Amino acid sequence: MPMTISEKLLARAAGKQEVHGGEIIQAKVDKAMMDDILGPRIEIAEKMELLGAKVWDPERVTIISDHYTPPANATQAEIVKFTREWACANGVEHYYEFAGPCHQVMVEKGRVSPGELVVGTDSHTCMYGALGAFSTGIGSTEMLGVLVTGEIWLKVPQSIRVRFDGTLPEGVMAKDVALRTIGTVGHSGATYRALEFCGTTFEAMPMDERLCMTNMAVEAGAKNGVIACDEITRAYLRERGIPEGEAFRSDPGADYLEDLSFSAGELAPLCACPHEVDNVTEIANVGDVAIHQAYIGSCTGGRYHDLKAAARLLKGKKIAKGIRLLVSPASREVWEACDRDGILTTLSEAGATILASSCGACLGVHSGAIGAGEVCVSATNRNFIGRMGSKYGDVYLASPLSVAASAVTGRLTDPRTML
Ligand SMILES: CC(C)[C@H](C(=O)O)[C@@H](O)C(=O)O
Numbered sequence: 001m002p003m004t005i006s007e008k009l010l011a012r013a014a015g016k017q018e019v020h021g022g023e024i025i026q027a028k029v030d031k032a033m034m035d036d037i038l039g040p041r042i043e044i045a046e047k048m049e050l051l052g053a054k055v056w057d058p059e060r061v062t063i064i065s066d067h068y069t070p071p072a073n074a075t076q077a078e079i080v081k082f083t084r085e086w087a088c089a090n091g092v093e094h095y096y097e098f099a100g101p102c103h104q105v106m107v108e109k110g111r112v113s114p115g116e117l118v119v120g121t122d123s124h125t126c127m128y129g130a131l132g133a134f135s136t137g138i139g140s141t142e143m144l145g146v147l148v149t150g151e152i153w154l155k156v157p158q159s160i161r162v163r164f165d166g167t168l169p170e171g172v173m174a175k176d177v178a179l180r181t182i183g184t185v186g187h188s189g190a191t192y193r194a195l196e197f198c199g200t201t202f203e204a205m206p207m208d209e210r211l212c213m214t215n216m217a218v219e220a221g222a223k224n225g226v227i228a229c230d231e232i233t234r235a236y237l238r239e240r241g242i243p244e245g246e247a248f249r250s251d252p253g254a255d256y257l258e259d260l261s262f263s264a265g266e267l268a269p270l271c272a273c274p275h276e277v278d279n280v281t282e283i284a285n286v287g288d289v290a291i292h293q294a295y296i297g298s299c300t301g302g303r304y305h306d307l308k309a310a311a312r313l314l315k316g317k318k319i320a321k322g323i324r325l326l327v328s329p330a331s332r333e334v335w336e337a338c339d340r341d342g343i344l345t346t347l348s349e350a351g352a353t354i355l356a357s358s359c360g361a362c363l364g365v366h367s368g369a370i371g372a373g374e375v376c377v378s379a380t381n382r383n384f385i386g387r388m389g390s391k392y393g394d395v396y397l398a399s400p401l402s403v404a405a406s407a408v409t410g411r412l413t414d415p416r417t418m419l
C-alpha cells in the first residue's frame, strides 16, 4: 500500500517494508539529543547509575547547554556544570555550550541527516523534519530507555497534508505561514499527527524558513513536521559537509487524515495574540497595541534569514524611544555570519541590544524577561501566560519583520507599511 513520508521514515526505523498510521512499532533511534533542563536529567542520571547502565552509543548522542547559558545565577551555573560533567563522564563528545539553542545547533553541526529517526528531550525537536528526518520530542523516562537501549516504541502518526502554493507577498515570512497553519488547525488540532508541508511555496522556501515551519509543528500538537528533501536540502547539507542520508517522498495515493490547502498570495503579516499560539489574526486588524519589548531570537526566529530581514527593514531607522529591541542570534555560527555581513552593526545602529545565542528570553529565564503589564512582540513560538517573564505580561508572536517594524513605531505594526 502507498505510504506517506512519515510512514516511510518510521518503516525504515522499524526495519519493516511498510507501516501505516495507528500501528505501534519498535524503532531504532539514529540520534538522541538532550538539553540542559536539569530536573528530569538528574532523574536520568540517577536511574542510569542505579542500573549500572552505559549510554548505548555515545557517538549518536548530542548534549547541549542552551536554556541556562550564560548562567544568570548559581542555580543555573550548577545545572550547566552538571550537564557538562555528565556528558564528559558518559563519553558524549558531542557536547555544546554557548553554541546556541539546541535545535539550531543540531542541524548546523550535522547531527541530523535525511531519513533518520531523531529524538530529543525538548518539544521543538520536531524541527529537524525540515531536513527530511522524522524527529520528535520525548520525555525523560523515554530518553532513559533510549540512552540504555538505543530503541523506542512509537505509534505511527497519521498525516495531515498542509499545502501552500504560490509566492509569499512582500513582508510575509515563514512565521506567518506557520501562524496561519496553527490558527487553522488549532493548538491541539494535530495532536499525535504528522504535519507534512508541501506545495510550491515550500519548494521555494530557503532552509532557514523551512526550519521555522517544522519547529512550530508541535504548536499545533503535532508529533512531527516534515518537508521532503530536495535540492535546497541537499545544498544545505553539502555546505556543511553533512551526510546526505536517505531521501523519502510520499507515494501518490498515500492515505492522509486531512488535506489543507492555502494560497500563499492571500497571506498577510499575522500575529498570535495573548495567551494562545492559535489566537491568530492579521496585524492590520489587531488595533492599537503599544509594546515595551521586541525580541528576535530563538530556534524559531533567530536565524541568518531572520536577522537579515530585520536589518533590511531597520537600515537607517531608529527604534522608538523607550522600547527595548533584543536580538539573540540562533547560534554562534549565525552570530558570526551576521557579524561578518554587517547585520549586527545595522541592528545595533538602529538601537538593538545584541545578546548571547541562548534560549534566555524565549522562556523568560534570563536575558530579557518582561515585567507585569509589559507587552513583548516576539519572533519565538510560545505566548502562554508567564512564558517570557511576568504572568501579568503579554506576548504577541510575529515574524522577525513584524517585530522589527513594531520596534520602530513602539506599537504592533504591519511591516508592509515600512517596506
Ligand atoms: C524547557 C524545555 C523542556 C522546553 C521544551 O521542551 O520546549 C523549552 O525549550 C520550551 O521552548 O518551552
Ligand code: SF4
Binding pocket: 066, 067, 101, 102, 103, 122, 124, 298, 299, 300, 358, 359, 362, 363, 380, 381
Ligand atoms: S523554543 Fe525557546 S526555549 Fe525552547 S529550545 Fe527553542 S529557543 Fe530554547
